[in-house]
Amino acid sequence: MLSILRYILGFAVFSIDGKNAERFLNLTVRSGINIWKIEKKTGKLFLAKITATNFKNLRNITKKFKVKIKLKSKHGFPFIFNKYKKRLGFLVGPICFVLIIYLLSFFIWNINVVGNKKLTEDEIIKATEELGLRVGTFKNSLDTELLEKNIMLKLADLSWLAVNLQGSSAKIEVKEKEEPPEIVPNEHPCNIISKKPGQITQIQAHTGKAEVKNGDSVAKGDLLINGFDQDNYGKSTINHATGKVFAITKRLLKEKVCFNQILYHNTKKVINRRSVEFFGLKIPLTIVPKPDENYKKELTVNKVRFNNLCLPIVFHKEKCIKQKKEKIMLNIEQAREKAQENLKRREEFEFKNAKILSTNIKERIENGIYYQDVEYTCEEDIAEESEITFEKRPETQSKESNNKKNKSLET
Amino acid sequence: MKKFKKLKISQKLKKIVKNTQVSPGLFSNPCHIEVNSNEEAIIEGCKGVLDYDKNLIRVDAGKMRLLFAGKELLLKCLTSDSLIIHGKILSVEFQDLKSS
Incomplete structure (x- = not known):
């Protein structure tokens, strides 16, 4: 820290030569001039460092002693400044820099999107760009309230949106619509029905009366646990039926693989196209024509950041690799392997909550295509809640029935 | 006469310091030396x-x-009133002016 301060203030390295060098040093120090890094060189020669402002004061002290002082070198910021102060560019440059930064602060430098889950950042930015908010837009021309309303109208999946201008960056905070899952509330009465056809293996009726037994076959929509319950005294209650019903179900997955396949290989021919985007204006840095369809493109985008602040300078690098087409003919073994690989991937997704008990594989070849149909026998929970709805009886009918009852009572 | 009085006071102070085992630097202003390893002396x-x-x-x-x-x-x-010596210090010697 001290060395940095000395560099900012500037310091000089000087030599002291003479008989009374030590006495000279003592007197210099007593007169309030600090010296550091005093080195003894050959003979009576000393090297020492002193602040730039104090060096001139040394002359007065040297007169009293028979010592010679000589300036060896000068270091620090004031000397560098003196060296370049005649050059106009050094003065104009910083002024221009400050002026440009001030002018650029009137424009939007970058757009950040926060809070999106389903919608991608690109989708939201594209919508805002169409409505006038893009990198390089003049800040004062923006009506954020109107913009918010227009974006909300454009993107139906949003439930709330706010456009906040923080300095030169626009922060778009969004909240997406969340559709509530279809769950029958606990206070509403419901039955448990089957969502798939199968053979019952296990029933766990927590609330309600089980209407099926182990080994029963059920179709889709059949009643499994009844919400209506009647006790031994004939009193009936309507409950929110809960429970789990496990059954053996059958599912079919189909997969097809074409014997004639086209493979793409990367060749050594690579074209790199670079460009820089400044306030939305794309400037190419390489003069290379656009490659044809035989090239695979890999795009990398580097945003220039300074202290977590995104600057309006974006570097684009497009790596185009030439592809070589190769037609290959798969044999049955390879086609089967590929189909099984695909099926395995689908199994992980499709049978998340099911236990596979057995599989039955059927293969066939038609028109140069290999087909594999796999029938899975699984055990899974087939219970699904179904709300019990009540229909209101028409008022006229109820009145008539009341009248009839009264008449019968009179007779 | 004044010098004699001063000497007497300083001798008495020294005696008090010696008896009470107080740090010698409390009443007088002696030289303070701090040595870090054998590389630096302040x-x-x-x-x-x-x-x-x-x-x-x-x-x-x-x-x-x-x-x-x-x-x-x-x-x-x-x-x-201070200095820092840097280097490989091999020995420190104290020379009393009165004895010499």
Whole structure:
């Protein structure tokens, strides 16, 4: 820290030569001039460092002693400044820099999107760009309230949106619509029905009366646990039926693989196209024509950041690799392997909550295509809640029935 | 007469310090030396440098002289009442002016 301060203030390295060098040093120090890094060189020669402002004061002290002082070198910021102060560019440059930064602060430098889950950042930015908010837009021309309303109208999946201008960056905070899952509330009465056809293996009726037994076959929509319950005294209650019903179900997955396949290989021919985007204006840095369809493109985008602040300078690098087409003919073994690989991937997704008990594989070849149909026998929970709805009886009918009852009572 | 009185007071103070086992620097202003390993010595309350060589530095510490012997000795910092010696210090010698 001290060395940095000395560099900012500037310091000089000087030599002291003479008989009374030590006495000279003592007197210099007593007169309030600090010296550091005093080195003894050959003979009576000393090297020492002193602040730039104090060096001139040394002359007065040297007169009293028979010592010679000589300036060896000068270091620090004031000397560098003196060296370049005649050059106009050094003065104009910083002024221009400050002026440009001030002018650029009137424009939007970058757009950040926060809070999106389903919608991608690109989708939201594209919508805002169409409505006038893009990198390089003049800040004062923006009506954020109107913009918010227009974006909300454009993107139906949003439930709330706010456009906040923080300095030169626009922060778009969004909240997406969340559709509530279809769950029958606990206070509403419901039955448990089957969502798939199968053979019952296990029933766990927590609330309600089980209407099926182990080994029963059920179709889709059949009643499994009844919400209506009647006790031994004939009193009936309507409950929110809960429970789990496990059954053996059958599912079919189909997969097809074409014997004639086209493979793409990367060749050594690579074209790199670079460009820089400044306030939305794309400037190419390489003069290379656009490659044809035989090239695979890999795009990398580097945003220039300074202290977590995104600057309006974006570097684009497009790596185009030439592809070589190769037609290959798969044999049955390879086609089967590929189909099984695909099926395995689908199994992980499709049978998340099911236990596979057995599989039955059927293969066939038609028109140069290999087909594999796999029938899975699984055990899974087939219970699904179904709300019990009540229909209101028409008022006229109820009145008539009341009248009839009264008449019968009179007779 | 005044000098004699002063001497008497200082001798009495010394006696008190000796008996009460208080730090000697409490009443007088002696030289304070701090040595970090054998690489650096910080001397506060000194009055200047008497001799300066690569292998030997003699410091005026008021009532005594300090003699630092070593290799590649360097005066890292020098102010009116303190200095820092840097280098490989091999020995420190105290020379009492009264005895010499």
